Amino acid sequence: MTTTKKTTDASSEKTLVLTTIAHEMRNFVTLIGGSVRLLLRDDIGPLNATQRKILRECQSSSERLNNFIDEIVALSRASRVKLKTAFENVYVTSFIRRVVRKFRGLAQEKDIAIRTRIARTRNPLVRMDQDRIEQVMINLLVNAIQYTEPGGRIEVRVTVPADDLVEVRVEDNGRGLLPEEQEIIFQEYKVGNAVSRENSMGLGLAICKKIIDDHHGRIWAETRNGGGSKFIFTLPVTTP
Ligand SMILES: Nc1ncnc2c1ncn2[C@@H]1O[C@H](COP(=O)(O)OP(=O)(O)OP(=O)(O)O)[C@@H](O)[C@H]1O
Ligand SMILES: [Mg+2]
DSSP states (O other), X not given: OOHHHXXXXXXXXXXXXXXXXXXXXXXXXXHHHHHHXXXXXXXXXXXXXXXXXXXXXXXXXXHHHHHHHHHHHHHHHOSSOOOOOOOEEEEHHHXXXXXXXXXXXXXXXXXXXXXXXXXXXXXXXXEEOHHHHHHHHXXXXXXXXXXXXXXXXXXXXXXXEETTEEEEEEEEOSSOOOTTHHHHTTSTTOOOTTOOTTTOOSXXXXXXXXXXXXXXXXXXXXXXXXXXXXXXXXXXXXXX
C-alpha cells in the first residue's frame, strides 16, 4: 500500500462526494423548475392560495439548494470529506407526507397523479437524518416521475409491518424494470437498459442505498403487478 494509492482513494472519494452533491442539486433544480413552469402555465390563472403554496415550496427548495452549495464550498476546503449528518427522532408518517406534498408541481406538470396511502393511526418515531431521508424520497419520486408516462400514477405507502420497523413504498405504473436491472441499478453509475446516458448519471439509487445503509435499513426494487416499479425501503423504529 503506497501513499499514492491512499491519495488516489481519498481524491476519488472526494470527487464522488462532490458529484453526489451536484446530483442532488440537480434534483432540487428539477423540482423548482417543475413548480415554476407549472405556475407559468396559462390554465393556472392569477395567483390563488394554491399557487402561493407552490411558490412557498419553490422557495424552500431553493433554500435547500443554497445549503448544498454551502456544503460544497465547505467540503472543497476540508481535508477530510464527510457529509454532515444530524440524527434526530422524527414522526415518520407526517414527515413522508410533507415530502410528497413538495412534488405536486412537478407531477402535475407531467400530468402524473401522486397519491399517498399512509395510515393516520400510526406515526412511529424513527431516528434519522431528515435531510438525508428526504434525499432518498426525492430520488425515488424524481425517478418515478421520470420513468412514468404522462397520465400515469404514483403511490406512496407507509406501513408498520412490525413494531420495530417502518416500510415506505414508492410505486409507479411506468416502464418498469427488467429482472436483471433490479439489483445493479443500486450501484454507482449504473443506468437501466433503455435509459439515455445524457439525462442519467446512474447515481440516484446508489445515493439512496448509502443513506439507507447508514440508517440501518434496507432498500430494494420489485416489479409491480400490472406493470411499473416498486421501490421499498425500511427503517428501524426508535425505542424510547
Ligand atoms: N421508477 C423507475 N421505473 C423504472 N426504472 C427505474 C425507476 N427508477 C430507476 N430506474 C432505473 O434505474 C436506473 C438507475 O436509477 P438512478 O436514479 O440511480 O439513476 P438515473 O435515474 O439513471 O440517473 P440519475 O443519477 O440522474 O438519477 C435508471 O437508469 C433506470 O433504468
Ligand atoms: Mg434517477
